Amino acid sequence: MDLSYTPEEEAFREEVRGFLAENLPKEISDAIKYGTGLGKDGYLRWQAILNEKGWLAPNWPAEYGGAEWNAVQKHIYEEEAAAAHAPRTVAFGLAMLGPVLMQFGSQAQKDYYLPRILSGEDWWCQGYSEPGAGSDLASLKTRAVRDGDHYVVNGQKTWTTLGQHANKIFCLVRTDPDVKQQEGISFLLIDMDTPGIEVRPIILLDGTPEVNEVFFDNVRVPVENLVGEENKGWTYAKYLLTHERTNIAGVGYSRAGLESLKRIARIEQSGGRPLIENPHFAARLAKVEIDLMAMATTNLRIISRAAAGQAPGVESSMLKVKGTIIRQEINDLTRRAVGPYAMPFASEAVAGDNDPIGPDYAGPVTSQYFNNRKLSIFGGSNEIQRGIISKVKMGG
Amino acid sequence: MNFELTEERQMLQDTLRRYLSDRYTTATRNAIIDSDTGMSDEIWTELAELGVIGALFTEEQGGFGGAGFDITTVFEELGRAGVVEPFLDTAILGGGLIAALGDDTQKQLLDEVIAGGAHLALAHGEPTSRYDLSRVETTVVQNGTTGGGADVQNGENIVLNGRKAVVVNAEAAGHLIVSARESGAADDPAGISLFLVPAGTPGLSLRGYPLFSGGRAAEVTLDNVTLPASARLGLANKGFAALADVVARADVALVAEVMGAMETATELTRDYLMTRKQFGRPIGTFQALAHRYSDLLIELEQARSAVINAAGHLDKPSEIRDLQVSAARNLIGRVGRHVAEETIQMHGGIAMTQEYELAHIAKRITLADHRFGDTDYHLERFIDLSAA
């Protein structure tokens, strides 16, 4: 047992910290820190900066322009990035599609798409969920029928995150309706400009147009946009999900959230004293901090096992459940901390040139609290994760 | 012991429930939220005609109710429908203070309020007062005729200076009821005075904004707001007791509103669990969800009892009343968070969308915990009162 990082790892942390201090634009870190949101341009600008340094794709091999970091390096980067209020990179191309193409894509697909992901030329979105297929993803109904050298796609995807920015969508589609559900699904790459595609925004409960519905009406997709083999899409989708679940614990985000909560609680007054000295508030704060300290070590234990070559199994489900509970608890405490100033509607409270309503940190906290209810719903809900854990452990 | 509503209250409940389920649909309500004023005058008038405001006042005050259970009957229905119109602000807080303290001239305003023709707002909380009811730093000076150039009565005038935070319904209000410190330390309950300040008085400025759970509020600045002596509401330095009384009534209204909202949240969840299918069966057949739904119902019964306890003690001496009120607010605060988070979770993505009813209901539940003390504030107050 040794809880300390190696000198090499410490040196890497210093390098990351120095890079962020020098290269992360203040407008971008402020947008993250104050929750004002980052537009498409903001994401692309930050990704270009990372790409320049060779750090945009941490888990890609060097031959494709990746950083080839190991699990501990990735963890260190994520911690530092969260502490510096750096944005997350957009996962759909980098963390999801990229690895699938490297594993299962044709040479032509790799050559064409991978560089475009790094350069920001392509913005991918994820077309998995449908109105009737959420947790039960394999029941998806969007149909793709072969017609000469095209597939003709009809159906609907939903919850498509940032689809409004995307020019490409990777989709799970049904190519064979007559076999077991999982065996009739294919993985298609679709250009969003193709005739017959319509994107409609869904406004989330915090007022943000973060997700979309995507409708397909006789959309013709060239057969060369099929990834791997027809009807093998479920295998690729599962492979992708294991990548979606890296950094699932979100320890860095929780740490950054906890720091900002403490800063707020030192400023806010309750009964003439700083809120952080209020025994009930301090107790709530301490409990979540204690949970987070243990979570950080759980996360590292699982990461180092993964670094030793063992694929994470139920552990990633455990990290997802506990990690989201902790993040959501921090969001709840932050909302509580600002008292009556949690009530103003954020988009006004943080609107552009106007002075904030109340303290500057108060604007986004209620939005963040409600928006992050999603953490326990998407990427396999916490109920589904619990189901996986017990099923695996009880040999079901 | 009798836990049934009286016949009159039962009728009021039925009438309101029918009216709101016909008129106050999700689409109507969401359009109201998006509108410039954040409320519907038409709905306000119709609800006033149905007796929503009258029920909150005694006959002597010009209404036909006024007891704790009248408040809970009305606010539970408003909560069920997620009503965003400011009945709490205009009637319970504003109307309540005028009923308690107003002279004959001021009481004419109360008649207008009960008839649905006037709005009020309580400008009490300040940027750093959080939930401390006695913390008031807005200043008041009473001058002789030489003091200011305003229209002066009785040879005296009053000058207010300060800032008021998150004043709900300030923009619509014809009058603000402003608290100010006339003597004593910043958090001394003695020394607080109340004033009726007409909208548009020079020196009074409002920065309005929408609220997260619907309706509007404003940051209010008082910059040498000069008023005649007749603007006083009640006696100098003695405003706190009346404030504490109306806030206790507001607390009862809030717990009832959240109670109603939680009923809607659980009903929506039951319906969804029974109809939404995944893996070929209704998701409510998964025991992991069914048991959690049962837990919500168990918590709701506890919540209902807490509301009854608070309403039933509203007219008792303040130590007894406040203990019950804080108990209810703490319990409802805890249950409310549980219900809002669990009902969203059990719905999945659909509950994350603005146009789904539960989203709004969950916001009402959650943000109610930011008015007049949150779950923790009321826990501490309960501890203090029960130790006393």
Ligand SMILES: Cc1cc2nc3c(=O)[nH]c(=O)nc-3n(C[C@H](O)[C@H](O)[C@H](O)COP(=O)(O)OP(=O)(O)OC[C@H]3O[C@@H](n4cnc5c(N)ncnc54)[C@H](O)[C@@H]3O)c2cc1C
């Ligand atoms: C903000 C947001 C962004 C998203 N972004 C994307 C995206 O970019 N691309 C994409 O494809 N999808 C996306 N999703 C969709 C997300 O993956 C789904 O919401 C998720 O899979 C759950 O599906 P559902 O919402 O249909 O809920 P359901 O599957 O209908 O679940 C409803 C409830 O039932 C529970 N439940 C379901 N089955 C079981 C069971 N067997 N046992 C116990 N409980 C069960 C669930 O946990 C949940 O509590 C996003 C969702 C959200 C909210």
